[in-house]
Amino acid sequence: MNTKRTFALPVLLLTALALVLSACGAAQTPAAPPEPQVVTQVVVQTEVVEVEKPVEVVVTPTPGPNPEAVISDVEEGAEITFWTFYLSPTFDEYIKSTIARFNESYPGVTVKWEDRQATLQEEFRNSLAAGNAPDVVNVPTGWVQEFAQKGQLLNMSEALPQEVQAQYFPDLFNQVNVGGASYQVPWYQAVDGYLVNTQVISAAGYTLEDLPTTFDEQKQFCLDFKERSGIPCGLRMATDNLLQTIAYEGGVEVMNEDGSAFTFDSPEAVQWLQDYVDLMNAEAIHRDIVLLNAADDRIGLERFTAGQMPFYVTGPQLIRVVRESNPGLYGYLAMVPRAVGRSGALPPVSMSIVVAQDTPYPRASAALATFFSNPQSMLEFAKIVQIFPSTPASFEDPFFTQKPVAIEDQIRPIAREIISSQKNILPEIPNQAEVNEVVRQAIEAALFGGVDPQTALTDAVTQANELIQ
């Protein structure tokens, strides 16, 4: 039975196929061809018209050159050492993140960062003598001249393109003039002002508005304040560079025009020293503060913190020291601009970055120096501590126009104005360390030894002139 069914199915299929094929064959039978006709049809046709029209769209930019990479031809594979001054551990995070950004801008350059503290100057000097100096070093600006005069630093006026030099306040870039060139880039700036103990001044019947704005007013204020309250002022000279104090406060020309002789025994200089002698004789200034070294600022701050002076000339970055010592005093502090000297100018209070002359990687080193001091890096630094940028562009950030909340920030809205007016009015001083020592002896003789200011300064000028012959 199965065999029969297997056979019947193909037969049935073949029969059906034959019927279908026969039907098709009938339809293809040849006939007369139809006449062509013209008919009208509606079709859709698309036209593309190009019209230029500005529109705002969100796009992802194509990667291009890093705007912070401003130094070209940086040595491939450069390994540079960078020393900072008293920044670790407080600012480790900032330094490391800035180095990371630098590595993005200058891939292939390795930076080895080390922080140095009290012995930085000696270490840098010894390393230069030994031929193993770091490539890039952060130093107080006052130290730059010594190293530059001895040919140990890279000439930044030559090493940096004009557009890079232009990122700084010009008077800060040129603040250390050695042979007509700059050997540093200005890093962070401080603004010295009067840190005022409002409790002390109000107890004596004064307000912030009564504080002196000029050197002459300052003398009178201190004399009056002492008489009224018995409390002396905390004035302090710049002992590392006393000629700076004489020049700014006294409006004194410290050298002649061609820089061949000192002239700081002029009537203006004698008057300046006499002012201090008068204050000392009236006990209107602290005897042990007036010639205190900057490194011993803590002593002055301690005295201020103990309520023993109406104001102290210092930067807002040191308010934290006062706050830690005497938290109760913090609410009574105020920060106002300090008195301007007879020169009408304000001295820069700067930190610099220098590059060693003998570095094997001058371009990479210059790149690091300018990177740490570029507007972006400066702005970020200023946001974490009360320092101010040396770059005008940083001040465009709203951060600098915000209304200050903390006492430390009171100078911030006027910081740009102050920093842009800071400039070095001193000529290049040869043999600066020894000349400074001679000037110090003269000032000590007048203040503590009873020597007449004219005699003290004339003797000092004679000695100083011998040093530069």
Place this chain on the structure above:
Amino acid sequence: MSRSLPNRLTPYLFLLPALLFMATFTLYPLLSVAYLSFTEYDILTPPQPVGLENYRELLGDAIFWLSLRNSFTYLLVTPVIIVLAIALAIVVNRRIPGIGIFRALYYIPVITGSVAIGIAWQFLFDGSGGPVNGALLALGLIEKPIVFLTEPRFTLPIAMLMTTWMGVGYYMVVFLAGLQAIPEDLYDAARIDGCNDIQKHWYVSVPGLRPSIVFVAVISSLSALKVFDEIYVLTNGTGGILNSGSTMVFYLWKQAFRLQNVGYASAVAMVLLVITLAFSIGNVRLLERRED
């Protein structure tokens, strides 16, 4: 019978490591300083020979002579410290309960850092609220506070006082060891001979301590000539108003590391070397002669 060469060399071979060490860390620096004293050298640029110029300049340098005078004045510390240390050693050389605490207390300044001590002494003599001024005012000895460390006449005496205070504990221990080596029989004999307590120490303790006194005199006078820390800390690294506290070592440090006159500082160092050498030899000879 003559010794063979290896035998004769053996002692020198044993001495060699020490000699090498001394040659590297004593003789070489000494010769370098001697050489630099005839040069003008500022560390950053190579030394330039100037012959005897540095020494000639020293003769006319008023601050050098002041520093030299101050260093010799500082030697007054030596007899004071010897007398105080012997007195203290006698006082603590007793077998009474708790005496160990006193011995330790007197020794504490020796093991305390000079910077910490300097800051404490600055506070003691502070012109606005220091305890010394407070005491003097309370006693009616002064009418208003004295800013001691800005008065040139006080700088050196305060530094000398600080040195004495810092060193007396150390020398006390030296004398204490010396006292404990003196046989008790000698004191018994002195007592039998009718000595009172003071005479007993004058006639027994002091002669018995002579070797210790020689040692302390040499060591403390050399320390006095080389004083630096006290001056540096008390004057905040300035040497005091009008160099009133400047000593030889302080002056050579200032010339070398503040003013970068390394050649000139080396000349000061050579003068100091000659003085200390002569002083040490004289000191030892004098005391040895007395001993004979």
